[in-house]
Amino acid sequence: MKLLIVESPGKIKKLQDILGAEWRVAASCGHVRDLPNQGYGLEPPDFNLRYTETKPDVLKKLAALARDADEVFLASDPDREGEAISWHLKDALGLSSYKRVTYTAITSQDVRSGLDSPRDIDMNLVHAQEARRALDRLCGYKVSGPLGRAVREEKMSAGRVQSPAVRIVVERERAIRSFVSTTHYGVELLFEAVENISEGWKAAWLPREGWLEEGQEYFLDQTAAGKIAALRTLDILSCEEKESRTAPPAPFTTSSLQQAASNALKFKPKKTMELAQKLYEAGHIT
Template identity: 45%
Template sequence: MGNGYVVAASVGHFRDLPQKEMGVAPPRFIPKYVITNKRVVSNLQQKAKNAEMVYLATDPDREGEAIAYHLREALRLKNYRRIAFHEITEKAVKASLAEAGDIDMGLVAAQEGRRVMDRLVGYRVSGPLSDRLQQRASAGRVQTPALRLVADRENEIRAFVPTDYFEVVATFDAETGRWEAKWDSKPYLKAGQDYFQDEAFANSVATLREFTVQDISTKPVTRKPPPPFISSTLIQAASSQLKIKPKKAMQ
């Protein structure tokens, strides 16, 4: 980069919601931020004072954009530019300096919404969850709804009542090979019934030996080949079809 540049690190996030209070409240849910690493901020403030221009080169993602925003706010920057690169090489760094822009406030808002959701869910759910489990537990915006899906499905499984029903399948031997036809019992279902439960009637249908073909229809069917294996699908196929353990499949 040449002479005249000073590189300093924010060491990740240095500004966050307070640890011992919610830090966000309705109706506007505006986050209340506090400095979590005062030593780093003080050091950066001293360096920024003497700088003609400050280039914010945080990670090129949502979290990085938020850190750049917090740097601008905490250091009260007036002369700044946002740069981003995906590799630490001379070519990439110089290209980012040539294309310096501004902070993407859309990404900042996305990170802020994610952080606020973490806090709202975590603070409100972690306490009752820990009490219920009789041990320290944490909840967040991802595992909480995921756990809800699992719990709802488990309740459905426990509430399931087995139902006995009857089907009839006729097997035919033809010149082209053996094929089967399944009896359509829907016209014989009583009101409110989802399954045919008259065993005697089903047995009488099963005794039939003569059938009449009422209609024949043909149609083209397109079958796509399965996609190429990736690691996860390779392991699944090896396990289900060949009974090979994941470690051996990867070897």
């Protein structure tokens, strides 16, 4: 029997159908080890990460399957988190022999292509994930408690991203509260459609030197703006017509997908990733 270990239990059925009876597909259900809940889990001067098992029952089940398997394939996701999961599985299960495989779509062609190209675990990706995890603890771990109390959500966590983000929000809020409004004026000219131009157009008046005092950012003279707006006869000195090309948007990354879903559909990141995971498991997206 060959054993394929993936991250998500939702992938098991489809992969089992693709691989057949000679294979056994099992899931780690995400990470099986993590830094301890108490303390940082890393201390100077070496800052070595200390891991604890988070899913001992899953590890026990996988260890039994691995003992009965002729070959073990680690097929966690092809990113740094997935690479770290494979490394943790190898280490926690004591695998002396394994094959690391990746694929970007759950189709028969992609999965079998991945199985035909096994490799070793990429320790550069593992170390990148460990650095990310360490920075989460070192940059913001102590912020989680005060932040949770401030927003009245006990399980609020802050790390390398959330801590500076909170700082930016606080600075922006201070700028909003200290903002002093200024009444300023501008002029926009609207031109009606004529014989050779099918649509009307408009032009904005941009005050330049001679109109703004030194250090002045806005035009503040309402009377002068009113006189300019009252003009009805103008000379067009030049007109230039250009063609422009717009490139298609880049494929979604995790962050841009979450941003687009939040802006367009008001989805929270967790819901977005759950839906994306289901689409991936169904073979609809890579």
